[in-house]
Amino acid sequence: MFHPEGPSLKELAIQAMSSTTRGYDLLAPKFEHTPFRTPDDLLAPMAQAVGPDGSVEAALDICCGTGAAMRWLRPKCTSHVTGIDLSAGMLEEADRQVNAADGTAEVRLAQENAMDMPFRAEFDVVTCNGAFGHILEPDQDTFAHGVHRALKPGGRFMFITRQMPGVTNPTWWAYRGFNAVMHVRNFVYKPPFIMFYLTFTVDRAREVLERNGFSVEFRAPYSGRFAPARLCIATRKE
Numbered sequence: 287m288f289h290p291e292g293p294s295l296k297e298l299a300i301q302a303m304s305s306t307t308r309g310y311d312l313l314a315p316k317f318e319h320t321p322f323r324t325p326d327d328l329l330a331p332m333a334q335a336v337g338p339d340g341s342v343e344a345a346l347d348i349c350c351g352t353g354a355a356m357r358w359l360r361p362k363c364t365s366h367v368t369g370i371d372l373s374a375g376m377l378e379e380a381d382r383q384v385n386a387a388d389g390t391a392e393v394r395l396a397q398e399n400a401m402d403m404p405f406r407a408e409f410d411v412v413t414c415n416g417a418f419g420h421i422l423e424p425d426q427d428t429f430a431h432g433v434h435r436a437l438k439p440g441g442r443f444m445f446i447t448r449q450m451p452g453v454t455n456p457t458w459w460a461y462r463g464f465n466a467v468m469h470v471r472n473f474v475y476k477p478p479f480i481m482f483y484l485t486f487t488v489d490r491a492r493e494v495l496e497r498n499g500f501s502v503e504f505r506a507p508y509s510g511r512f513a514p515a516r517l518c519i520a521t522r523k524e
C-alpha cells in the first residue's frame with residue numbers, strides 16, 4: 287500500500303483488527319517500509335542533540351519497534367543501548383538491525399511494557415518516538431513517572447512531537463477522524479487496538495512532564511514537510 291515491500295491494504299486491515307501487540311507482531315517484517323517507522327530525517331536532529339559519539343554511557347529507547355532510534359543512539363553510548371517493546375516480532379527485527387548498526391555499545395532488548403519499566407536511574411538519555419498514541423491520556427503521568435525513574439538525575443528524555451494543529455487545519459480533521467474510527471472499532475470489536483493521534487502534543491507534553499519532575503525545552507530543528515515537528519528535551523531535575 288505504501289511501498290512495494292510494505293504491507294498490503296488487506297494485511298493492514300488484518301493487523302488493525304488484532305490487539306495492539308499482535309498487530310505489531312504481524313507488521314514487524316514489513317514495518318521498515320511503512321510511514322509508521324519514524325523517518326531518519328526526524329531522528330537525525332535528535333541524535334545530534336544527544337551529543338557527539340561516545341558522549342553518554344547508556345541510552346534507552348521506549349517502544350523501540352525495529353530499532354530506528356537505537357541505530358542513531360548506539361554510537362553515542364560507551365556502555366549499552368537498550369530498547370523495550372511489547373512486540374516480540376518488532377524486537378526480533380530490532381535485534382538484527384541495531385546489531386548491524388554503527389557503534390560498539392552493547393545492544394540490549396527486552397519485552398517490557400512502557401507503563402511498568404523496571405529501570406532505576408540507569409540512563410543518561412531516554413527516547414520514545416511514534417508511540418505516544420499507544421498511551422492513553424489517563425496513563426500519561428504513570429508513563430512520565432517511569433521515564434523519570436529510569437533516568438539518572440540530570441538525564442534527558444528526548445522525543446519528537448508537534449504543536450496541536452488548529453481546527454481549521456485539515457491535519458486536525460484527518461487525525462480526529464482517525465481517532466473517531468478507532469473509538470468505534472474498539473467499541474464494537476475486541477481486543478482493542480490502542481492508537482490515537484494528537485494525544486501528547488507540545489502543550490500537553492509540557493504540562494505532564496513538568497508536574498513529573500522535568501524541566502522542559504522544545505526546539506524546532508525541522509523544515510519542509512517536517513516543519514511542524516518539535517524536538518522535546520526534558521531534563522530530570524533531581
Ligand SMILES: C[S@@+](CC[C@H](N)C(=O)[O-])C[C@H]1O[C@@H](n2cnc3c(N)ncnc32)[C@H](O)[C@@H]1O
Pocket residue numbers: 306307310322323324348349350351352353354355370371372373376398399400401414415416417420
Ligand atoms: C508505531 S511503532 C514505533 C516504533 C519506533 N519507535 C519507531 O519510531 O519507528 C510503536 C511501537 O510501540 C510498541 N508499543 C505499543 N504499546 C507499548 C507498550 N505499552 N509498551 C511497550 N511497547 C509498546 C509497539 O509494539 C510498536 O513497536
